[in-house]
Amino acid sequence: MTDPLASRIAGMISVACDGRLTADEIVGSDASLSALGVTSLALLRLIDAVEDEFDVALDLGGGAAYLDSFPLLVGYVSERTS
Amino acid sequence: MSPGTVPQMLALRAGQDPEREAVIVEGVASMTFGEWDRRSDAVAHGLLDRGVRRGDRIGLLFGSRDWVDFAVAYCAVQKAGAVAVPLSDRLAPAEVRHMLEHCSASALLCGRDLTPPEGDRWGAAVADLEGGTAGPPGVRVEPADLAQILYTSGTTGLPKGVGASHANLAFGCETRPNRRRFGHSRHLLHAFPIGTNAGQTMLMNALDARPAMLTLGRFTPGRLARLIESRQVGTVFVVPAMAIEFLNAGLHERHDMSSVLLLGSAASALPPAVAARLADAFPNATIANYYTSTEAAPAQTIMIFDPSRPGALGRPAFGGALRITDAHGDPLPPGETGEVWMRSPTTTRFYYRDEQAGAEAFRGGWVRMGDIGRLDAEGYLHLVDRESDVVKSGAFKVSTLQVEAALHEHEAVAEAAVLGVPHPVLGSVLAAAVVLRSTGTSGGDLRAFLMDRLAGHELPERVLVVDTLPRNQSGKVVKRELRGLFEAAATGQTEGT
Structure with missing residues (x-):
């Protein structure tokens, strides 16, 4: 069973990476996004995409722990949209 | 005074x-x-x-x-x-x-x-x-x-x-007060990071220019567009990568950009096609390209984008000077390609505690830029290439040697070679080819390892595991052939991610 929010965010990350990572690779990962190969360029695209679609700001200070893995990122967005 | x-x-x-x-x-x-x-x-x-x-x-x-x-x-x-x-x-x-x-x-x-x-x-x-x-x-x-x-x-x-x-x-x-720079603006907006020469230049602007220096806690193209619109920003400084992202996202079609009168691009060369698109997207703005380096500042060239000279980077500004030399440092005539040197109009900078490297880069008031270029008949600079071992990625210069050294610290890495490969937004990104001592280490593992050692912009976007590195007879890695490997991998199967 796949969480629709997780699928959607994985798709957004894949687009932000110009398709270099597939949504499947992202959904199945628990490494940090940087280690996965999400570049800083892809990250800033992702921030805009998440702001546009969910109205969630991805960088309000702190150590941005939600970037430490894909599940943490999904959790962060989920908490702020449900 | x-x-x-x-x-x-x-x-x-x-x-x-x-x-x-x-x-x-x-x-x-x-x-x-x-x-x-x-x-x-x-x-x-x-x-x-x-x-x-x-x-x-x-x-x-x-x-x-x-x-x-x-x-x-x-x-x-x-x-x-x-x-x-x-x-x-x-x-x-x-x-x-x-x-x-x-x-x-x-x-x-x-x-x-x-x-x-x-x-x-x-x-x-x-x-x-x-x-x-x-x-x-x-x-x-x-x-x-x-x-x-x-x-x-x-x-x-x-x-x-x-x-x-x-x-x-x-x-x-x-x-x-009546001569302050950027006098047409109340705000000068930029997103250059602290610790870069462009960022420091903006800090000096904050001290003496008319507009307030405005920046974002975290830059994204969308936030930049909203801020320009809400503050009616008059002057905007970007790196080409930001400009390209901005244009590709079509943000100028959703937000009013008419307040911008000066759009400056700095920290890396603005591709002419991008300058032309910017001129359309910012209808009231003069598009200006600034070329300098941490070593050469405040020497710089400034080029107001001119469709009839699309590739030109401008002529020296503020009393600096520019020349093209051969490998011995002797000036070359216009039209010939060689090393780009710039002369500072004031006390030059220097390498702190590194006299040897300093003697290579700083020569009697002149600074070697590390770029290859030529001057046209009217003295406009055109860049051709960068010298090897330094890659310009977005706003940053990255030493491929430093990335290679960090890769070699990983116990599974037997050999590593790093180079820049073309990227549509950043100009180039880092790509690493590694030979492993044993299997079982992925590109992701290596990037995770590098994260403690290198900044985000220094992490290789692409990691390719190979059996051997292409080397010439003297054992030096042939980066041209290496580039070919990445091109082949890009059209073939996914790499070691």
Whole structure:
């Protein structure tokens, strides 16, 4: 069973990476996004995409722990949209 | 008379415009010139009370949310007669440690949420040093004194510390209120990181230009567009990568960009096709391209985009000079391709504690830019290529040697070669080919390993595991063939991610 929010965010990350990572690779990962190969360029695209679609700001200070893995990122967005 | 030091620039401006906003981080913080002067006085006292003495190097580790505190700390260090060493929060801990050790920094001032790396020095937040004595600290600071050290990627692997005197930084400062630069604007918006030459140039603009320096805690193209519209920003500085992202996202079609009268591009060459698209997207803006380097500043060329000279980078501005030389440093005539050299109109910068590299880069007032180019018949500069071993990725120069060295620290890596491969937005990105001692290590594992050692922009976007590296007879990796491997991999199967 796949969480629709997780699928959607994985798709957004894949687009932000110009398709270099597939949504499947992202959904199945628990490494940090940087280690996965999400570049800083892809990250800033992702921030805009998440702001546009969910109205969630991805960088309000702190150590941005939600970037430490894909599940943490999904959790962060989920908490702020449900 | 023009101020000869950075603290004099601030004191003068604070006297002229005490209530005017100087620095704004949108939605986070702002500061007037009066506050900037008073707070940096207080922090300078705090530094002196803790034993900081003239000429001491003080690291300043701040992220973009903390531009206001960074600006306070920067001037405070200099008011105490010490040397500011701006460091980006994007650096990996090992890089920060290397830089602080290289210049023997005696203290490190940090922005919020940042942890100082361990080392033989004390650390503090800006707020820890405020609240004591007020008023100017009374330390004599001379134009010839060292004012700042900025670290930049060099051709020999380890970052180089580029020293600049107050005279170098204060050069060309315009203090007459009716002559201030960017006089058409109330806000000058940029998103250059702290610790880069472009970022420092913006800080100098904050001190002497008319508009308030406006920046974002975290840049994204969408936020940039909304901010331009809501603040009716008149002057915007970007790197080409940001401009390309902005255009590709079509943000100018959803937001009103008519307030922008000057759009400056800096930190890497603006592709002509992008300049033409920018001219359409910003209907009232002059598109200007600035070319300089951490070593050469304030020498620079400025080019107002001219469709009839699409590839030109301009002619020397502010009294600097430009020449193209052969491998021996002898000038070449117009039209011939060679090394680009620039001459500073004031005291040149230098490599701090690296005379050998300095002798290579700085030659009798001239600075070797590390670029290959030519001058046309009218003296306009055109770039052809960069010298090897340094890749320009977005706003940053990256030493491929430094990335290779970090890869070699991984126990599974037998051989590593790093190069820049073309990228539609960033110009180039890093790609690494590695030969492993044993199987079982993925590209992701290697990137995770590198994250403690390298900044985000230095991480290879692409990691390819190969059986052998292409080498020539003398054993040197042939980067041209290596590039071919990445091209083949891009059209074939996925790499070792």
